[in-house]
Structure formats: structure tokens, C-alpha cells
Amino acid sequence: SQQGEEDPQALSIQEGENATMNCSYKTSINNLQWYRQNSGRGLVHLILIRSNEREKHSGRLRVTLDTSKKSSSLLITASRAADTASYFCATDIGSTLGRLYFGRGTQLTVWP
């Protein structure tokens, strides 16, 4: 079963707008990561936030983590058409480093 679940499943916005995607998970985690996937190809790592962190920034990306609610959000500011992709949150649970549990993803479409 999926550990993480993203919401919404699909998001359509205009260039310049902000995009917010949410992720909920079920069990305690060591860290949570966000990945991006273009057109069903390989995933690209965007950002990692550890369980003892609440917020992290990387360029136009802002990630928050609320471990009490078992949820995270990814904010992309000033979106561009090139941001069109699927975005996945991934959590690690157990002792196997490199074993990640992915949600079903949010399909983001940014219209020019």
C-alpha cells in the first residue's frame, strides 16, 4: 500500500501563479523527500526535509513538514510552463536506507 498520498491528484494553474501540493503519510519517518517526474520518465530529487525540521527552502521551492499531523506541503512560487510534471512525496520508514515509499503523485500543469 502507498505510504504517502498527495493531494490534489491534479493541479492546473497559469504561469506566475503559485502551486501548492500536499502529502500525508501514515507512520513515523526519518525524512521526507519530494521528487519530480517528467512524462513518465526518471524521477529527479528536489528537496529533503528531516523529521526534526519544519521548513526548508530551495530556490522557488518551499517545503513544510508537520510531524504531528503526518503531513507535508510543497510550494512552487512563480510557476513556469517548464514546471509541468508529476510531483511525488517519498518517505523512508525502516532501516533500509534508500528504500522509499512514494505516493501517487500530483500532476501539475502550468499554462503559459
Added chain:
Amino acid sequence: ETGVTQSPTHLIKTRGQQVTLRCSSQSGHNTVSWYQQALGQGPQFIFQYYREEENGRGNFPPRFSGLQFPNYSSELNVNALELDDSALYLCASYSRGSGEKLFFGSGTQLSVL
């Protein structure tokens, strides 16, 4: 773009056949994980190899097997293919020095007819 390469990019097989997918890990990465991604779903962990040994397995039957070679490249073998095995198969490499993030290849799209 990562240094992880997968081959072939596309493959068509028929039910009951066997398939081998290949992955070359990023330079210096000694751990390789395999994921299956069905259409519209997130990647699902199949198994991981570290120093040529299986090091963790997801909820996949024994007909999914793998190998890792001394140069850290890896193979995923699937026997007795079923229609539901149709998916994108992703390889990801990792090392403790890479800070817990995975580096993914572009995947092999397998279609089972």
C-alpha cells in the same frame, strides 16, 4: 540528468516469457534499488542490492529477482511474465555519501501482451 543509465528503454514481451533489465549506477554509488511504476501510480519498491547482496525486498513475488555485479551495475529479472507486470521499471542508485537521496535512471517501459 543523473549518471544512472538503464537499458533497454522500451521492451515488448508476451505473457509467460522472461525479461532482463539492466542498470548502471552513478559513479561511486554502491547501492542500487529497483522500483516498479504502474500507469498513474507512484513507484513501488521491488528490492535493493548492496555489495552484490539483496538488502531489502518489497512485496513482490520470487519471480522478481536481481543481481548486482562487482562494478555495482545491476540486473532485474522477471520470470513468467504476467499482464500486470506491464509498467515502467526504474533503477535508482545511492550511496551514504549522497545524503539519502536517490538518483534515478530514465526507466525501462515494459509492455506484456
